Amino acid sequence: MIWNAFLLALREIRRNLLRSFLTVLGIVIGIAAVIIMVTIGNGVTLKVSKQIASLGSNLLMARSGGRGITGAKAFSFADVKAIKQEIRHLTAIAPVASKNSTAIFGNKNWGTTVNGVTNDYFVAGNWTMTQGRQFTDSELRAGTMSCIIGNTIWKELYEGQSIAGTKLRLQKLSCEVVGLLAGKGQSAQGRDQDDTILIPLRAMQRRITGTQDFNTFLVAVEEGRSTEKVQKQLERLLRERRHLSANEENDFFLVDTKQIAETLTGTTEMLTSLLGAVAGVSLLVGGIGIMNIMLVSVTERTREIGTRLAIGALESEVLLQFLVEAVVLSSLGGLIGIVLALVASVLIADSMDVPFILNINIIFIASLFSAGVGIVFGYFPARRAARLNPIEALRHE
Amino acid sequence: MSQETEKPLIEFRNITKVYGQGQAEMIALHGVDLKINRGEFVSVMGPSGSGKSTSMNILGCLDVPSSGSYMFQDIAVDKLSRDQRALLRRHYLGFVFQGFNLLSRTSALENVELPLIYRGMAKHERHIKAQKALEIVGLKGWEHHTPAELSGGQQQRVAIARAIVTEPTVLLADEPTGNLDSARSKEVMEMLCSFNRDLGITILMVTHEPDMAEYAKRIVHFVDGLVASDELTARGKL
Ligand SMILES: Nc1ncnc2c1ncn2[C@@H]1O[C@H](COP(=O)(O)OP(=O)(O)OP(=O)(O)O)[C@@H](O)[C@H]1O
Ligand SMILES: [Mg+2]
Numbered sequence: 211m212i213w214n215a216f217l218l219a220l221r222e223i224r225r226n227l228l229r230s231f232l233t234v235l236g237i238v239i240g241i242a243a244v245i246i247m248v249t250i251g252n253g254v255t256l257k258v259s260k261q262i263a264s265l266g267s268n269l270l271m272a273r274s275g276g277r278g279i280t281g282a283k284a285f286s287f288a289d290v291k292a293i294k295q296e297i298r299h300l301t302a303i304a305p306v307a308s309k310n311s312t313a314i315f316g317n318k319n320w321g322t323t324v325n326g327v328t329n330d331y332f333v334a335g336n337w338t339m340t341q342g343r344q345f346t347d348s349e350l351r352a353g354t355m356s357c358i359i360g361n362t363i364w365k366e367l368y369e370g371q372s373i374a375g376t377k378l379r380l381q382k383l384s385c386e387v388v389g390l391l392a393g394k395g396q397s398a399q400g401r402d403q404d405d406t407i408l409i410p411l412r413a414m415q416r417r418i419t420g421t422q423d424f425n426t427f428l429v430a431v432e433e434g435r436s437t438e439k440v441q442k443q444l445e446r447l448l449r450e451r452r453h454l455s456a457n458e459e460n461d462f463f464l465v466d467t468k469q470i471a472e473t474l475t476g477t478t479e480m481l482t483s484l485l486g487a488v489a490g491v492s493l494l495v496g497g498i499g500i501m502n503i504m505l506v507s508v509t510e511r512t513r514e515i516g517t518r519l520a521i522g523a524l525e526s527e528v529l530l531q532f533l534v535e536a537v538v539l540s541s542l543g544g545l546i547g548i549v550l551a552l553v554a555s556v557l558i559a560d561s562m563d564v565p566f567i568l569n570i571n572i573i574f575i576a577s578l579f580s581a582g583v584g585i586v587f588g589y590f591p592a593r594r595a596a597r598l599n600p601i602e603a604l605r606h607e
Numbered sequence: 608m609s610q611e612t613e614k615p616l617i618e619f620r621n622i623t624k625v626y627g628q629g630q631a632e633m634i635a636l637h638g639v640d641l642k643i644n645r646g647e648f649v650s651v652m653g654p655s656g657s658g659k660s661t662s663m664n665i666l667g668c669l670d671v672p673s674s675g676s677y678m679f680q681d682i683a684v685d686k687l688s689r690d691q692r693a694l695l696r697r698h699y700l701g702f703v704f705q706g707f708n709l710l711s712r713t714s715a716l717e718n719v720e721l722p723l724i725y726r727g728m729a730k731h732e733r734h735i736k737a738q739k740a741l742e743i744v745g746l747k748g749w750e751h752h753t754p755a756e757l758s759g760g761q762q763q764r765v766a767i768a769r770a771i772v773t774e775p776t777v778l779l780a781d782e783p784t785g786n787l788d789s790a791r792s793k794e795v796m797e798m799l800c801s802f803n804r805d806l807g808i809t810i811l812m813v814t815h816e817p818d819m820a821e822y823a824k825r826i827v828h829f830v831d832g833l834v835a836s837d838e839l840t841a842r843g844k845l
Contacts, residue, residue: 214724225712510711517708520669521722521769522697524690600669604708 212534215527219534230539232503233588237543237580238550240496244576245551245569246558247489251482253564258478262471264394264403268431269334269467270441272448275425282461284423289451297443299435304330307414307424313359313407314379315367322363324380324407326414326424334428341373342389345410353412355385361393361404378407383417385409396563437466493576497583504587509606512595516603519596528596529589536588540581547580548573615642615678616777616809617666622675624661624832635661637832638675643811645776648803650820650840651813653829659813660781662829666811667700667779668692680776697725701770701808703780707762709754715741715765716750722773740772741765744798760791767795771802778802780812784819796822 223230275282290303307326312319329344331337342358349356357378364373373387394403415422431440445464452461518528552568559566595603624636635658643649651659664670665677668684671692677684679699684692696702701722709718719737728736741750744764754762763783770778780799784792800822802808814820824843828836 214727218724221717225710513708514710517710518721518725519693520667520696520702520704520708522693522700522725524693526690527725601664604704604706 212530215530215534218531219538222531222535223538226507229503229507233500233539233584234543234546236496236499236503237540237584238496238547239499240493240580240583241544241547241573241576242551242554243492243496244489245548245573246555247485247492248569248572249551249555249567250558250562250564251485252567252569253559253562255478255482256567257564258474261395261397262474264336264397268433268435268437270429270431270437270444271426271463271465271467272429272444273426273463273465274461275463276459276461283452284421284425285427285462286423289448290427292451293429293444293447296447297440299432299440300429301432302330302333302428302430304328304334304428304430305411305424306331306426306428307411307419308426309414309418311380311407311418313363313367315376318367320363320366322360322405322407324357324409324414324418326411326418327408328411330430331408331428334430337394338392339389340392342387344389349388350410350412353410353414353416355380355383355409355413355417356388357385358389358391358408359387360391360406360408362402363405363407364390380407380409380418385413437468441466493579496580500583501587504591508591508595511592512598512603512606515592515595516598516600516606519600519603525596529593532592532596533585533589536585537581539588540584543584544577544581548577614681616645616647616680617641617643618678619662619666620676620678622662622665622672622677624658624665624670625673635832636665636672639832639834641827641834641837643809645809646803646807647825648800648810648823649812650823650826651811651829652815652817652820652826653835657829658832659829661832663779663781663811663813666777667702668695669702697722698773699776701773701775701778703763703766703770703778703783705782705785707754707766709762709765709769711755712753714751714753715746715757715768718754718765719768719772722769726773736772737768740768743771744768745794759786760788760794763787763791763795764798767798771806771808774806775808777809777811780810782813782815784814784816789818792816792819 272285274284285305287305290305293303294300304327309324310321311324312321325331328350332344339358344358345356348354357380359373359378364370367378368376373390376387377384378387379385391404391406391408397403411424415424429440429444431437441464445460448462449460454461515528519525556566595606619639619641622636622639623634626633626635639658639662641662651663653659661670665672668679668687672685675685679695682695684695687695710721716734716737719740720733723733723736738750741747744767746761746764746768749757749761754765757765763786767783770780778799783799784795787795796819799810799812803810810823812823820826821840822842823840825837825839827834
């Protein structure tokens, strides 16, 4: 009897190809949308949290300048010294002087940012080396043109060669490459953190900018200490050193990377729930599509059921046939939807450069929902019709 | 065959049918008594609303009477369950509806095969039988056409093939020629006569047309939910 119902259901599916196709399509769209959205959402969240981790924790960043203020005073070594004396629980203070420049190696060149730094920069920014070494004390003191390159520079200019004994040209200056930073990838704001060349701060000041100061520095706070407290102390100290009166605004920015992280986490969480909502709507639309198709065909189906009953089909046989039909269509749609979603997710994840994270639960939930919709709207109208007196079913308008 | 000694195939005893309740109550049959023997060909006539279709539906086990008893062979149909009645239809009855009621987008052959599927017949046997039934109704070569590709007369013949493919004991036809012109109607009537004569199928047919009714051996007249007259035709008297 089940086999018979199965054959009848297959015949029915074939006979109503368009209706079957639309039903399957509704399920495919519903399932695929949910799986793709959730997979990509999870991937983006993971990527962002990785980027946040790469920022380094407990890090404050100070930059001179202010809203609507031009020509704000840059920072000096005296400021750094004062901070070291006044504020406790710091692991590193890393002054940074930056300039955009073009790096030339062999016959290739590459526009990048050159940062004048001290070895504290590696501590504050959580940087590790894959080749070579950090700067030596004598290089730092003398302002030698030695440089440490980021991963992007290495890929673009060296194409994977060893850096040992090589030299780069930064505009007119030649510099010896002594180290290679481990790659960090994009920052949370989408900037390539590896597109950088580090030189000793003194070298930057003497040979490139021609000043004694710098407009940025990073402050790393000891693990477990509150960055908020340090931030307040730092702000007070800097205002004092810059002789700002109580009614004057800061002529510098102080940013806690934790705040950035929190903002970004908030944003991705919002993004994920937004994607979830969109996916939910697609699921609903798919469901409504199926419902529509089934309800539109209810008159025809009711008549058909009447005919079958009149010919001698048992109510249970008719029901089984319709149930099998609904199950076959739903599982077919589910299967196609899952395969499609996985392929699309892999492709999208790849093109968006986010990790592909498979969430079995969501596949399960989406399949269950769509199958439920397919079965409920395929089966229940049929059940109502099959309970009718055959004459009433035949007369159905 | 002596009609007196043989037990009737179909026997209605004081059958009533009431539709609706209260204000909307409508008594369609007021206590019908009717006996039909094996091998008969009966025309059912009467004005519109006189209860012809209602009687046919009860006869065909598609509907149940409100009271009275209905014996089919030795079976008290009014005591059967829904499923038992379905099985009775499956094994003994064939229907031809006025509106054909073929499955759309389904080939003539598949339509005719349908009752055989429910009888659990194997595919090969089913094909042969259905093909033969279509041949009998003159539709050889039309097996793979769907109802939409067939004329009204052809659709009616598919419906007839579907009704006789199971070689039913009783064939019930509610206005089988209602939608056909007189030439097509005659063809259908000749066909019914031959089933009755050659296959021994008992036939009950509702019709409004006296010409068509004359093909039967007996005419039962309904008026206001009762049998008003019951007489043999020229053919029946032969
Ligand atoms: N499902 C129903 N609900 C309520 N009343 C019904 C129903 N079916 C039939 N009737 C009523 O029962 C009476 C008999 O109907 P029936 O269909 O048996 O007439 P009929 O003799 O076949 O008429 P016609 O020649 O027009 O087909 C009619 O008055 C009709 O209105
Ligand atoms: Mg009628």
